[in-house]
Amino acid sequence: MIWTGLLILIILVSAYLRLPLLLLSLLLAAGLVALNIFSDVGSSQKILLWILFAAVFVPLNLKPVRLNLFSRAIYRVMKKVMPTISQTEQEALDAGDVWWEAELFSGKPDFSFLQNLPKPELSDAEQAFLDGPVEEFCEMLDDWQITHVDYDLSPEAWQFAKDNGLFALIIPEQYDGKDYSAYCHSQVVMKIGSRSGSAAVTVMVPNSLGPGKLLMTYGTEEQKDYYLPRLAKGIDIPCFGLTGPDAGSDAGAMPDTGVVCYGSYEGKENVLGIRLNWAKRYITLAPVATLLGIAFKLKDPEHLLSEQEDRGITLALIKRETKGVEVGRRHFPANHAFMNGPIRGKDVFVPLDSIIGGVDYVGKGWAMLMECLGDGRAISLPALGTAAGKMAAKYTGGYSRIRQQFHTPIGYFEGVEEALTEIAGQTYVMDASRSLVAVALDSGAVPSVISAIVKLQVMERMRGVINHAMDIHGGHGICMGPHNHLCRAYQLTPVGITVEGANILTRTMIIFGQGAMRSHPYLLKEVQAVHNKNQKQGIKDFDNALFAHLGFIISNIVRSFWLGLSFAKFVNTPGDKDTSRYYQQLVRMSSAFALLSDICFGVLGGSLKRREKISGRLADALSNMYVISAVLKHYENQGSHKQDLILVKWACEDALFNVQTALKGIMKNLPVPFVGALCNFIIFPLTKPYQRPDDRTGHKVARLTLSSNETLDRLSAGVYKSNNKDNATGRIAHALQFVLKTNELQHKLRDAYKQGRLLSRNRDAYIEAKEKNIITDGEYELLVETDEAIQNAIKVDEFSFSGWKIETP
Numbered sequence: 001m002i003w004t005g006l007l008i009l010i011i012l013v014s015a016y017l018r019l020p021l022l023l024l025s026l027l028l029a030a031g032l033v034a035l036n037i038f039s040d041v042g043s044s045q046k047i048l049l050w051i052l053f054a055a056v057f058v059p060l061n062l063k064p065v066r067l068n069l070f071s072r073a074i075y076r077v078m079k080k081v082m083p084t085i086s087q088t089e090q091e092a093l094d095a096g097d098v099w100w101e102a103e104l105f106s107g108k109p110d111f112s113f114l115q116n117l118p119k120p121e122l123s124d125a126e127q128a129f130l131d132g133p134v135e136e137f138c139e140m141l142d143d144w145q146i147t148h149v150d151y152d153l154s155p156e157a158w159q160f161a162k163d164n165g166l167f168a169l170i171i172p173e174q175y176d177g178k179d180y181s182a183y184c185h186s187q188v189v190m191k192i193g194s195r196s197g198s199a200a201v202t203v204m205v206p207n208s209l210g211p212g213k214l215l216m217t218y219g220t221e222e223q224k225d226y227y228l229p230r231l232a233k234g235i236d237i238p239c240f241g242l243t244g245p246d247a248g249s250d251a252g253a254m255p256d257t258g259v260v261c262y263g264s265y266e267g268k269e270n271v272l273g274i275r276l277n278w279a280k281r282y283i284t285l286a287p288v289a290t291l292l293g294i295a296f297k298l299k300d301p302e303h304l305l306s307e308q309e310d311r312g313i314t315l316a317l318i319k320r321e322t323k324g325v326e327v328g329r330r331h332f333p334a335n336h337a338f339m340n341g342p343i344r345g346k347d348v349f350v351p352l353d354s355i356i357g358g359v360d361y362v363g364k365g366w367a368m369l370m371e372c373l374g375d376g377r378a379i380s381l382p383a384l385g386t387a388a389g390k391m392a393a394k395y396t397g398g399y400s401r402i403r404q405q406f407h408t409p410i411g412y413f414e415g416v417e418e419a420l421t422e423i424a425g426q427t428y429v430m431d432a433s434r435s436l437v438a439v440a441l442d443s444g445a446v447p448s449v450i451s452a453i454v455k456l457q458v459m460e461r462m463r464g465v466i467n468h469a470m471d472i473h474g475g476h477g478i479c480m481g482p483h484n485h486l487c488r489a490y491q492l493t494p495v496g497i498t499v500e501g502a503n504i505l506t507r508t509m510i511i512f513g514q515g516a517m518r519s520h521p522y523l524l525k526e527v528q529a530v531h532n533k534n535q536k537q538g539i540k541d542f543d544n545a546l547f548a549h550l551g552f553i554i555s556n557i558v559r560s561f562w563l564g565l566s567f568a569k570f571v572n573t574p575g576d577k578d579t580s581r582y583y584q585q586l587v588r589m590s591s592a593f594a595l596l597s598d599i600c601f602g603v604l605g606g607s608l609k610r611r612e613k614i615s616g617r618l619a620d621a622l623s624n625m626y627v628i629s630a631v632l633k634h635y636e637n638q639g640s641h642k643q644d645l646i647l648v649k650w651a652c653e654d655a656l657f658n659v660q661t662a663l664k665g666i667m668k669n670l671p672v673p674f675v676g677a678l679c680n681f682i683i684f685p686l687t688k689p690y691q692r693p694d695d696r697t698g699h700k701v702a703r704l705t706l707s708s709n710e711t712l713d714r715l716s717a718g719v720y721k722s723n724n725k726d727n728a729t730g731r732i733a734h735a736l737q738f739v740l741k742t743n744e745l746q747h748k749l750r751d752a753y754k755q756g757r758l759l760s761r762n763r764d765a766y767i768e769a770k771e772k773n774i775i776t777d778g779e780y781e782l783l784v785e786t787d788e789a790i791q792n793a794i795k796v797d798e799f800s801f802s803g804w805k806i807e808t809p
């Protein structure tokens with residue numbers, strides 16, 4: 001028994017540690033030798049053990065043997081059943097880089113990767129830009145005027161943005177741009193977004209998917225020299241049209257075409273170019289754009305460029321004034337006033353040098369877009385979502401403290417507290433998530449899967465946070481007007497969720513669909529090997545990948561079970577006594593996720609693509625593991641302030657619970673219930689280990705939002721904070737200061753009332769308290785001033801009857 005146990009232990013420990021197969025074989029052989037020498041096991045049993053060992057480990061270690069015995073046959077089957085990868089899928093796979101998600105996929109994340117990442121920091125010039133022009137721009141913005149009266153930014157705001165480089169954040173200095181970091185870009189959008197969603201979206205587009213990014217990455221020197229300085233100075237306003245009435249999520253199905261032909265252009269005859277026909281909609285900045293980026297399918301029926309007729313998706317730049325272009329009409333997106341509208345083109349002729357990157361980039365449009373979409377996904381939208389969270393944490397928290405019902409600040413009621421907890425906790429997650437991805441971009445990586453995760457997670461969490469904030473504000477959030485800071489953010493939520501690929505699709509198709517192939521250590525290698533035209537090499541590569549993959553699965557089974565049994569307590573991780581257990585749970589969930597991903601591939605095969613409920617849950621698990629990593633890194637980046645630990649605890653416990661829910665959901669819904677039950681036993685041997693954060697934790701998190709404290713300052717850092725005690729947010733901050741200052745006085749009045757020394761607890765009591773010398777004259781003045789500040793902060797706008805009418809010129 002002891003000897004059998006020893007041999008099994010060697011196998012289990014080797015699998016847990018992922019020792020190479022050869023080393024495991026040598027260790028087992030050594031174990032058998034020891035058994036032969038020291039044990040009294042019968043010789044027939046010894047021989048049987050050696051035969052077993054030789055039967056399994058000799059062929060496994062001799063590649064030619066295992067290749068001919070197993071791999072070749074499996075390869076043939078796979079070649080028949082494995083679906084081919086379409087060109088669009090291949091381009092999506094090739095776009096961007098694999099980043100931290102590959103470690104999460106590995107089942108054994110190497111935390112040195114995370115630890116070695118620098119802090120996101122602003123240079124002096126970037127900080128000055130935020131404190132100077134961005135602050136000034138925010139002060140110029142009157143969101144009510146923009147969204148309800150003018151339906152546009154003021155001419156002064158437009159000009160200020162152009163003159164001060166707000167459209168030039170990413171353009172290199174040599175082209176008169178700012179060349180700021182991704183983190184700075186995120187801070188700028190976040191700050192503007194906290195003041196006006198319409199202004200933030202206006203600034204976002206030229207700095208993300210506008211033609212600027214495409215030109216910088218792929219443009220010819222002539223294109224860059226001409227257009228980039230014009231875009232940087234706002235001489236040209238860009239837009240980019242991909243989506244059309246018949247091609248939304250499935251943008252690759254666009255019916256828009258360009259046909260290579262000769263035509264006349266700007267007075268010149270016989271110019272080789274493209275005749276374009278397109279219909280696009282929902283295009284941001286289109287109504288005012290002077291430079292249109294258009295995606296279309298290029299055809300060359302006369303073979304003027306090559307023998308190939310269908311050349312694929314191609315991108316071109318078209319000047320607004322070109323004949324046949326129809327631009328200028330507007331959509332009205334969710335009561336916001338950023339420019340958005342359709343663009344159509346009928347027989348628009350442009351020369352070949354209008355193609356972004358020139359003829360070398362004909363047909364590469366999809367790959368170019370995939371590569372460049374990352375900025376919008378990773379920077380602009382998450383910055384907008386985080387801005388909403390930070391504003392809610394600061395001002396809904398403040399409002400909950402100043403607004404009283406039943407003689408109690410509403411934030412003290414448990415029902416409201418629950419909503420405040422979500423606001424603060426999720427805001428911490430959003431801030432951490434967007435900061436970490438900015439670091440990736442600043443290091444030069446294009447993390448396509450992580451970008452999609454951050455967009456999805458931040459925008460979904462924004463939706464929850466804004467809903468909670470609206471609930472807390474009640475009528476104060478609903479009644480619109482210049483003093484309402486919340487309702488436009490509420491209306492903006494679906495915009496952020498839909499643009500750059502709607503979230504349902506991002507969750508169910510992109511994150512795991514792309515992530516699995518790209519980030520799995522062996523899957524892509526196996527697929528590539530099967531599709532390798534050189535069959536001999538293909539079988540060899542397949543054999544290597546397959547056996548490494550099998551070892552990986554066995555290791556993840558052992559790891560998941562042991563980590564489940566031991567609650568991952570013995571795993572060596574970074575972090576201190578407060579955070580290391582979250583790192584440990586991340587290791588545990590990473591093993592479980594890696595195992596379950598492989599089980600899903602095995603059980604569902606190619607149909608996993610269509611089983612979006614399963615792949616969506618896998619995406620949830622991966623996303624929430626990213627969230628935990630981001631939160632831990634954020635805490636350390638911010639200086640590991642112990643006061644912030646409660647947010648870390650809440651966020652990690654919430655995310656771990658989400659991972660568990662996702663994994664349990666997958667196991668419950670696998671088509672072979674036995675497999676699901678077995679996985680459940682391996683991954684969660686001691687039932688459900690994670691619970692949602694408890695009420696005590698939630699209480700502490702919520703309380704952070706009800707007063708002034710350093711943690712709240714860090715949580716709400718980077719948004720526009722008005723000092724004007726009469727505007728939408730400034731009045732809440734102003735009233736809060738008074739409320740906090742008069743807290744003790746209110747207690748004094750309450751005690752006097754309870755003792756029967758005062759007849760009421762209402763405002764009338766102030767005079768009575770002064771007359772009875774319960775408070776001084778100065779204290780009375782302070783209470784009256786506080787009351788005025790509160791009344792000012794809780795009031796909502798009122799309109800005259802005629803105010804409702806929209807004047808038509």
Ligand SMILES: Cc1cc2nc3c(=O)[nH]c(=O)nc-3n(C[C@H](O)[C@H](O)[C@H](O)COP(=O)(O)OP(=O)(O)OC[C@H]3O[C@@H](n4cnc5c(N)ncnc54)[C@H](O)[C@@H]3O)c2cc1C
Pocket residue numbers: 239240241242243247248249250281282283284285333340495498499500501502503504505506508509612
């Ligand atoms: C305000 C605004 C600004 C925009 N700006 C631009 C711009 O500047 N340039 C540009 O080119 N586009 C822009 N868009 C377009 C945007 O990218 C699209 O709206 C988005 O890609 C979704 O397309 P759709 O609205 O046609 O929805 P549809 O494609 O009709 O999708 C409807 C729903 O079906 C879901 N769905 C579709 N296919 C699947 C699937 N296979 N699996 C699961 N779910 C699926 C989607 O997730 C969505 O929930 C903008 C959109 C808006 C609203």
